[in-house]
Amino acid sequence: MALQTNASVIIALLMGIVGVGFVLWQFQRVLGFDQGNDAMRKIAAAIQEGASAFLTREYRVIAIFVVIVATVISTFLHWQTALCFVVGAIASGGAGYLGMYVAVRANVRTAAASSRGLHEGLRVAFGSGAIMGMSVVSFSLIGMTILYLIFNGNPDQLIYITGFGFGASSIALFARVGGGIYTKAADVGADLVGKVEKGIPEDDPRNPAVIADNVGDNVGDVAGMGADLFESYSGSIIAAATLGAALGADSAAAFIGLPFLVAAVGVISSLFGIYMVIGEEPNVTQASTLSSTSVAGRIARFPRQFVAKIDENATLEDLLAALRRSVWGASVVILVLSLLAVLLSGVHFNYWLVILAGLIAGNAIAYATEYFTSYTDKPTQAIAKATQTGAATTIIQGLAVGMMSTVLPVLIVAAAILISIWLGHKADGTIAAGLYAVALAGVGMLSTLGVTLATDAYGPVADNAGGIAEMSGLPKEVRHRTDALDSLGNTTAATGKGFAIGSAVLTALALLAAYVTAAKIESLDILGPTMLPGILIGAMMPYLFSALTMMAVGKAAHEIVLEVRRQFHEIPGLMEGTGEPDYKTCVAISTESALREMILPGSLAVVVPLVVGLVLGKEALAGLLVGTMSSGFLLAVMMANAGGAWDNAKKWIETGQYGGKGSDAHKAAVVGDTVGDPFKDTSGPSLNILIKLMTIVSLVFATSFGSGWLSF
Numbered sequence: 001m002a003l004q005t006n007a008s009v010i011i012a013l014l015m016g017i018v019g020v021g022f023v024l025w026q027f028q029r030v031l032g033f034d035q036g037n038d039a040m041r042k043i044a045a046a047i048q049e050g051a052s053a054f055l056t057r058e059y060r061v062i063a064i065f066v067v068i069v070a071t072v073i074s075t076f077l078h079w080q081t082a083l084c085f086v087v088g089a090i091a092s093g094g095a096g097y098l099g100m101y102v103a104v105r106a107n108v109r110t111a112a113a114s115s116r117g118l119h120e121g122l123r124v125a126f127g128s129g130a131i132m133g134m135s136v137v138s139f140s141l142i143g144m145t146i147l148y149l150i151f152n153g154n155p156d157q158l159i160y161i162t163g164f165g166f167g168a169s170s171i172a173l174f175a176r177v178g179g180g181i182y183t184k185a186a187d188v189g190a191d192l193v194g195k196v197e198k199g200i201p202e203d204d205p206r207n208p209a210v211i212a213d214n215v216g217d218n219v220g221d222v223a224g225m226g227a228d229l230f231e232s233y234s235g236s237i238i239a240a241a242t243l244g245a246a247l248g249a250d251s252a253a254a255f256i257g258l259p260f261l262v263a264a265v266g267v268i269s270s271l272f273g274i275y276m277v278i279g280e281e282p283n284v285t286q287a288s289t290l291s292s293t294s295v296a297g298r299i300a301r302f303p304r305q306f307v308a309k310i311d312e313n314a315t316l317e318d319l320l321a322a323l324r325r326s327v328w329g330a331s332v333v334i335l336v337l338s339l340l341a342v343l344l345s346g347v348h349f350n351y352w353l354v355i356l357a358g359l360i361a362g363n364a365i366a367y368a369t370e371y372f373t374s375y376t377d378k379p380t381q382a383i384a385k386a387t388q389t390g391a392a393t394t395i396i397q398g399l400a401v402g403m404m405s406t407v408l409p410v411l412i413v414a415a416a417i418l419i420s421i422w423l424g425h426k427a428d429g430t431i432a433a434g435l436y437a438v439a440l441a442g443v444g445m446l447s448t449l450g451v452t453l454a455t456d457a458y459g460p461v462a463d464n465a466g467g468i469a470e471m472s473g474l475p476k477e478v479r480h481r482t483d484a485l486d487s488l489g490n491t492t493a494a495t496g497k498g499f500a501i502g503s504a505v506l507t508a509l510a511l512l513a514a515y516v517t518a519a520k521i522e523s524l525d526i527l528g529p530t531m532l533p534g535i536l537i538g539a540m541m542p543y544l545f546s547a548l549t550m551m552a553v554g555k556a557a558h559e560i561v562l563e564v565r566r567q568f569h570e571i572p573g574l575m576e577g578t579g580e581p582d583y584k585t586c587v588a589i590s591t592e593s594a595l596r597e598m599i600l601p602g603s604l605a606v607v608v609p610l611v612v613g614l615v616l617g618k619e620a621l622a623g624l625l626v627g628t629m630s631s632g633f634l635l636a637v638m639m640a641n642a643g644g645a646w647d648n649a650k651k652w653i654e655t656g657q658y659g660g661k662g663s664d665a666h667k668a669a670v671v672g673d674t675v676g677d678p679f680k681d682t683s684g685p686s687l688n689i690l691i692k693l694m695t696i697v698s699l700v701f702a703t704s705f706g707s708g709w710l711s712f
Helices: 005-031 038-076 079-114 118-150 155-197 210-245 249-278 284-288 295-305 316-345 350-373 378-389 391-404 407-428 431-446 449-471 476-518 531-570 583-597 599-615 618-654 664-700
Strands: none
Touching: 005 079, 005 118, 005 249, 038 079, 038 155, 038 210, 038 449, 038 583, 038 599, 079 118, 079 155, 079 210, 079 449, 079 476, 118 155, 118 210, 118 249, 118 316, 118 449, 118 476, 155 210, 155 531, 155 583, 155 599, 155 664, 210 249, 210 431, 210 449, 210 476, 210 583, 210 664, 249 316, 249 431, 249 449, 316 350, 316 449, 316 476, 350 378, 350 391, 350 407, 350 431, 350 476, 350 618, 378 391, 378 618, 378 664, 391 618, 391 664, 407 431, 407 476, 407 618, 431 476, 449 476, 476 618, 476 664, 531 583, 531 599, 531 618, 531 664, 583 599, 599 618, 599 664, 618 664
8 A cells, every 4th residue: 555645754754853863963973073282273263253153144144035035925925835935944044054063163173083094084074074964854854844744735735835945945045155255255365365476385374364264165165055955955855746746636645755755765875875984893892702703793793894994095086985885875775765665655666767867867977077076087187287388278278177077967967857757758648747757856866965965065174174284283194184085075075066956957847847837837939929038038147147156256355365465464474474364354354245245146046037927927937947947057067067177186286296386387276276266166056056046936936927017
């Protein structure tokens, strides 16, 4: 007998609670590690203070936006949707804040652990990333399932839950844009004056922008990325459930419940993948007293075969292999458990193949992104080679690599869409079933988010650990270990962004289908009077959005550069190391600039769909979403991968290639990395949120749009 929807939702709720239990346990575990000496603790405290101050002020600004939008929704739509909007915003913000809270405390512990060995440092940093990953998954599941049960599981009321996705997307966009502007303004300012003009090392304590730079890693790449993938994860489930509700009364219950059930078993698979990196070996004394051939001895030793073993001389490839193994291990577990979920739901076997297609597509995008951004592969090394002839050829080669890197993700996502639609159509004989299958593929792709986000969120912790090691004067071997973890983090961050962007397209397509259904659009005519203008406006939006965010980083970085130059000029003995830099002023400049500059691009994502829908009509709005999805996908991949490749080309040179640090090639690479910073950490990753936020705004307000004020 097939599971009823409520049973699937309750299982998802229980697994969300299990995830929270893991988060609490891991939280205590990470904070229990050694924090190092007093100098390390002092630096870490400054980073904690700056990160907390920024995020608190940012959330106050966002809270005003949330109150205004909730009032509008409650007035013109339903109070239930407004309630879901507020809950989604709070849950997303809470997951991001918790992840950042742990990250700014795990950095000093990672530096201390790296003093003991590379594997110890990896386990501490990855453990903090696991808190971020599981917080996102658990908070999302608990929030959505409770709201679903509050509304009695009525499919007609499922539209209210779209407000949860709207709230999550709103927080994600402001957190990603605000955090991205902050981190890259500080990073660019610190690099241009410190590395290029003064010739001092990265994270040198003499650089007044170094604390702001380390703060930025957390507010942008931890809190921002956490909110980003929170809305991706929530949106994929909402899209699938919404489309499932439209598949007919007889089958709606099974189709609504299946994405919740897949997400639930994804918690188990993610926990297994996390264990493969941070798992403890069995007690040595206990294990040694047990015979290796006895049942008890085999049981005691069994878990060790899954835990990654990192040698002290491990290469980047060895470290990547350990993290790949955890993601692939989680993927194998989810495939087995999702088959059980499909069987329990009573739906066609083809839907398990759809989940498989989504998983394969996600891993394929991650692998393709890794190839174009890892410094052990040809594309990034080609950029490093180009630095020998100056900054111009470095920029040219990096742009070319970014553009070339769009080919594989587009083909992978296109194949996943085609296969999903075909499998869904074969299963139930309707195009609607095919579109539901696309949404389910998105759920499958994100089902292991708990571990895939952990591989991403650990990167900023490792980066901060390197900064703390440098500023506190730890031995060189410690910095070598943190640099190895940081280089790994750059690659996993790039794959995480590629993963998020790929899933955004599947989710946005499913949400677009849900919008067309909710708006009662019978057909979309590409040659209609408003359709093509809508597509063109939509295709322009990612470029306008990126221009605004890039200029915002440029303005804020300009202020930082001037301040750092002023301090080097006016503070006696600063360059010699006898003067004290004023870190707080740079932190304040980054904070003010980020909060000021994030308002316009964040507001456009909400305002433009509403204006187009009201003025040009619901068909034009559908065109807008198609245009934004198409150009946004390509631009996001290009910017994220070009930025990651420039960054790792610089790191490749810093290993001693082409003259190493301080060489002309290195100076050209720093310029490339500086250009790539806002590409990969501000504009690029924000675009996938833009795509989904515009789509879910359209879905929430779908019933408000008609033929438009300029109807023909």
